[in-house]
Amino acid sequence: MYKYIYNFYEVRIFFSISEINTSSDYLIATTLKENNMKSNKEFVASIVEGNQALFKASQLNVAEYFNNMPDEDALVEHFVGRMVNERMNMVEISNNIASMPADSDPIELQNLTKQANDEAIHFRLVKEVIEHIKGEEVDVAKAIADEEAKPTAKGASLLEKYDADSDPAALAAYQLVAEGRAEAVWNTMADVIEDEFISTRYAKIAKDEGFHSTIGAMKLETLVGDAETQARVEELVSNMRKDLYEISCKNTSHNAEGQKLVSEAYGW
Numbered sequence: 001m002y003k004y005i006y007n008f009y010e011v012r013i014f015f016s017i018s019e020i021n022t023s024s025d026y027l028i029a030t031t032l033k034e035n036n037m038k039s040n041k042e043f044v045a046s047i048v049e050g051n052q053a054l055f056k057a058s059q060l061n062v063a064e065y066f067n068n069m070p071d072e073d074a075l076v077e078h079f080v081g082r083m084v085n086e087r088m089n090m091v092e093i094s095n096n097i098a099s100m101p102a103d104s105d106p107i108e109l110q111n112l113t114k115q116a117n118d119e120a121i122h123f124r125l126v127k128e129v130i131e132h133i134k135g136e137e138v139d140v141a142k143a144i145a146d147e148e149a150k151p152t153a154k155g156a157s158l159l160e161k162y163d164a165d166s167d168p169a170a171l172a173a174y175q176l177v178a179e180g181r182a183e184a185v186w187n188t189m190a191d192v193i194e195d196e197f198i199s200t201r202y203a204k205i206a207k208d209e210g211f212h213s214t215i216g217a218m219k220l221e222t223l224v225g226d227a228e229t230q231a232r233v234e235e236l237v238s239n240m241r242k243d244l245y246e247i248s249c250k251n252t253s254h255n256a257e258g259q260k261l262v263s264e265a266y267g268w
């Protein structure tokens with residue numbers, strides 16, 4: 001009998017908690033609606049969705065560039081820029097890790113150190129590709145010095161431009177936009193370049209860049225719980241998209257269909 005009564009109360013308590021949960025979900029949804037705000041998950045999903053026109057346009061630029069069969073010198077110059085960019089990514093992400101606060105999430109530290117190691121591998125893989133094309137060793141110090149003297153447009157320069165080392169939201173936004181675009185672009189290169197030595201390496205790079213973009217999405221989701229941050233990230237992201245599109249046009253081609261896509265999506 002007592003057991004029955006106890007169970008009865010237990011069931012009652014369970015229902016009451018469910019009612020509270022349902023009503024608190026309702027309250028959160030109502031508050032988000034009143035503030036004209038998306039939930040953290042919805043916000044990140046909308047950024048991912050909004051990136052697609054940039055990714056597609058960049059892929060069209062890259063495909064057009066390689067389908068026009070650049071000569072060996074142009075190819076080497078192009079890949080030297082990519083090699084330096086990968087090395088720059090490694091340095092910038094490492095600087096970030098080094099300045100992270102003591103109470104940082106250990107998993108986040110693991111993910112970012114994995115990314116820094118991936119970028120070091122990408123730097124080596126692109127270096128090997130250049131050596132495969134030229135048939136001689138690359139003088140990396142000279143390549144970096146030449147790049148510094150006459151810089152070509154590079155995505156990794158945005159980490160510095162947007163103060164990613166002191167602004168976690170800027171770093172996460174960069175990962176979501178720039179690393180996601182990198183995944184799309186490396187995949188296109190792996191598809192359009194027939195040389196297997198190059199295409200297998202570039203497919204491996206693409207896969208890692210996808211992981212880096214996921215790290216950004218996970219981090220961003222923890223940071224965008226208020227309307228002010230959402231508005232700030234929205235603006236950051238739209239500036240980054242524009243910068244990355246300009247970099248893509250400078251480094252590869254300016255494809256007409258791609259231009260139409262970004263004009264329709266972003267009004268540029």
Ligand SMILES: [Fe+2]
Pocket residue numbers: 086089118119122205209
């Ligand atoms: Fe990379």
Ligand SMILES: [Fe+2]
Pocket residue numbers: 089119179182208209212
């Ligand atoms: Fe990356």
